[in-house]
Each structure stands twice: as structure tokens, then as C-alpha cells.
Amino acid sequence: MVSPIFSKVLVANRGEIAVRVQQTLQAMGVGTIAVYSEPDSSAPHVALADEAYPLQGFTAEETYLDIGKHIAIARRHGAEAIHPGYGFLSESPQFSRACLEAGIVFIGPSPESMAALGDKVRSKELAIQAAVPVVPSSPVCEPDGEEAASFGADLKYPLLVKAAAGGGGRGMRLVTDPKDLTLSMESAQREAAAAFGDGRVFLESYIPRPRHVEFQVLADNHGHVIHLMERECSIQRRHQKIIEETPSPVLTPELRRQMGQAAVAVTRAAGYQNAGTAEFLIDEESGQFYFLEMNTRLQVEHPITEAVLGLDLVEWQVRIAAGEPLTLEQEDQRTSGHAVECRIYAEDPYNNFAPSAGKITHWLPPSGPGLRLDSGVAQGQEISTYYDPMLAKLIAWGPDRQTSLRRMELALSHFPVLGLVTNIPFLREVIRHPHFQNGQYDTNFLENTPAITQSRGSEETRQLANALAAWASSASDDVTSPGQTAGGREPVHDSPWRAAGPRQFP
Secondary structure: OOOOOOOOOEOOHHHHHHHHHHEEEEHOOOOOEEEHHHHHOOHHHHOOEEEEEEEEOOOOOOOOOOOOHHHHHHHHOOOEEEEOOOOOOOHHHHHHHHHHHOOOEEEOHHHHHHHHHHOOHHHHHHHHHHHOEEOOOOOOOOOOHHHHHHHHHHOOOOEEEEEOOOOOOOOOOOEEEHHHHHHHHHHHHHHHHHOOOOOOOOOOOOOEEEEEEEEEEOOOOOOOOEEEEEEEEEEEEEEEEEEEEOOOHHHHHHHHHHHHHHHHHHHOOOOOOOEEEEEEEOOOOOOEEEEEEEEOOOOOOOHHHHHHOOHHHHHHHHHHHOOOOOOHHHHOOOOOOOEEEEEEEEEEHHHHOEEEEEEEEEOOOOOOOOEEEEOOOOOOOOEEOOOEEEEEEEEEOOOHHHHHHHHHHHOOOOOOOOOOOHHHHHOOOOOOOHHOOOOOOOHHHHHHOOHOOOOOOOOOHHHHHHHHHHHHHHHHHOOOOOOOOOOOOOOOOOOOOOOOOOOOOO
């Protein structure tokens, strides 16, 4: 048996990404350490790990965002490396540097390249040096004085105020009137400072009908950089992605070639290593693409790339971090079929996407050809409001786009969840919408189709509610706590969609 790359890795995260990373590590023969907050003490990522240790606390700030606690647990229990997942500390140069100073391998980029690319202003400067087009923007500026007003006039209205650090739509404001600029910048500064500890903002030209398309990249420690094609991420709420697909419905082979080369060029310019994602906007009116930013971590939507290329991106992250050369060649990367991902959230789309908390009383994901579920929850689990409300990611693959969308729509219609509100019915409505079916959408899709976020109370909805109530009543006597079987049935959270290791799609 080949010796594992690392003997033990700590996964500094929670939920579905902690489960996802552990599955690959265990398939590689690597021991896993989970960490958990008090609300997560019985979560699936804790049960799956070879070892699990408490972070002592409830909030993200006192648990998953505490660098010292992660480092102390890793050193005390012999972890040679730390995988940060995504979110929390995954894009923290301070965390990357703390690992380095503690003699622990950080499974991600160096603190220097992370700092350079994590700053939107600096990353744009790198893109310009690499001859990659960027959206016109200002330097970092303050809301008071004539400087911001002058930049605003040069860029023309409407324009965006954006945070220099962080992402996820926080610290972003759309300004349509010059008289609103100062207040919008001040508001964005406060939000950015609270979210990222960095209140710097800048101004950027607003593209009215953009497509959001990103390219996955891999870069090793030996100078080899490739891209792994694109992901279309234009279906968003509050500037956060909720549905992704690959290949993009709008990219021509030539545009794909140009954008792929641009992604590699930015990655090289930053001296970047490990997995990353170059994000672009495409102006549908002009057909021009612009570099937006670089995400210096694994993306939530990475499974659809794995689905069409047959790769395990987490495995490549680990191998690159261990110093292994990248053996993949650009010319060999050819996609097979089409994949789409829906993010399952505990939230109410018909009430301004308000988070939903409560106990998952029934959780029965569907199964079928070409389906995968990356889940971080189990039936009987209590969902709190301490963390991001994402419960799972549902992925459907098909030999063509029509088949993958049909599989996704069918899977969403057979995904009963009781005990809290989820966005599953809403996701199904988006997938079924004619504009989405035809690939005719942009990042303003939800704003331009407001009826889709209005509860219809249709006969179909009533029938589904009645069916769920009847199913819950009949199943209640057969279901026990997570990790147990009931009536000879497999535990519902141990779905066949969660097979360990690299995922292969039929």
C-alpha cells in the first residue's frame, strides 16, 4: 500500500464542505481531524472524522474564525496540514501565515499571493499587468471630498461601490444618482469593516446586463498552471450565487479559449499555487469580457467541474500542497456532458430570503442517475442562525444540458424537507423558467422576474404540501435519531449521493 501524502489533516470548517474534504482525505488514506462549535457537536462532519475536538463556543467569531484554536488543536493532535474549506478562514492570509509559522502545511495558496489576489484593487492591477481586460474602476477612495465625486463623474452613473476586501456581495452598493454617492460609500464602508475588518471601498463601472462566468485554475509549485474550463454563475440573490452550470450556455469556443488564457495569465502574474478561481463578467451588449476578481480557495460550485471532467479537485489541492507536480495537461481537458448545481438553503425566498431555523424532522433526498448530493446535515439535526444557512448542494449531470436540467427539476420535486423552510420549491421554479431553460439570463434574472419570488399558493403547491404531511405522518413511526436505522431502513442522511472519494457520474 502506498503511504499517504500526510498522516493527518485538520479540516478547519463545518457543514457540507467539511464532509466533502474528509471524504477525499479518507479515500487517500489520510487521517482526518474535525473541529466543532457547541451547536455542531452532533453534526455529520463530526461523526465522519477520525478525530474531533471542540472549539469551545457558539458564534463563528469564537470558534471557526479563531486562528489560535485551530493551530493549537492541529499541533496538539499531530496534524501535518490544515484544509480551510471555503468561507471562514479560507481566504485569510493571516491564517495561511500562522500555519506556515507553526510548521503546518496550509492546503491553499501562500499568504503573499492570497493577500495580493484577495484585495480587489490589487488583483485588478495584476490583471492589467498580465494584459487582461478589467472593468473600469477607481482606486480606493473616501466618501468625503471631491475625489470620489470626480471618479464617479468619470465612470458615469449608474456605478457600483465595492469593498476592496472580501466578497459575497457585502460592502456593495448600486448608485444611480450622484447625490446618493456619499451615503452609499459610508454604508458600504461600515458593512465591509464589520464583515472583513477592512472598510476600504472603491468605485466601479456598472454593467447593466452582465453574465458572471468563472474559470477554475490549478497551479503547482513547479510553474505549471492550467484552467479547467468555466462555470456559469449568473443566477444570484443579493450578489450570491444559488445556481451554477457548466458549460456556460453563452460561451463560444473562441471566447472560452480567450477567457481560459486570461485566467491562466492572472494566476501566473500572482505567482499563485493550488486551486483558485478567476471570475469574469461578460457584457452581453458588447460581448466583451472583464476580469472581476480571484477567489483564492475551493469554490462552493466545484462539483460541477468535477462532474464534467471526472476529477477530484480536493485531491489535487492536497497533492499540490504536498509538493507534487501537476500531471494534468491543458490540451487533455475535455468536458463530457453538462452539469448543474443548486444550493439548498434554510431560508424563505418568499419572505426576502429570510433565514430559517429549527429541527430537521424529515430529510429524504432523492436518488437517481447522474445525481450527487454534498450535504452537511442529517435528519433530527437542529439548524441554528449562527452560521450560513446552506444545508447542501444538489448536483445533476447529463449527457447534454436538457437532460441535466430535467434530472435536476425532477430531483427537486422529490426532495421533501420538513421542520424548517427551504428554498427547494423556489429553485425548481427557476430551473423550470423558460428563460433559464433557454439559457437567456444574466445576474439580474431575479430582479427582472419578480413573480418568481412570490408565493403562488397554487393547486400544485397545495397537493405537494398535503403529500408531505401524509408522508411525514406515515414515516414518523419508522424514523429514529441520526445514525440509527429504523424498520430495517438505511439512515436517511447516509444517502448514496455521498459516496466517499472522487465522484464518478454515469
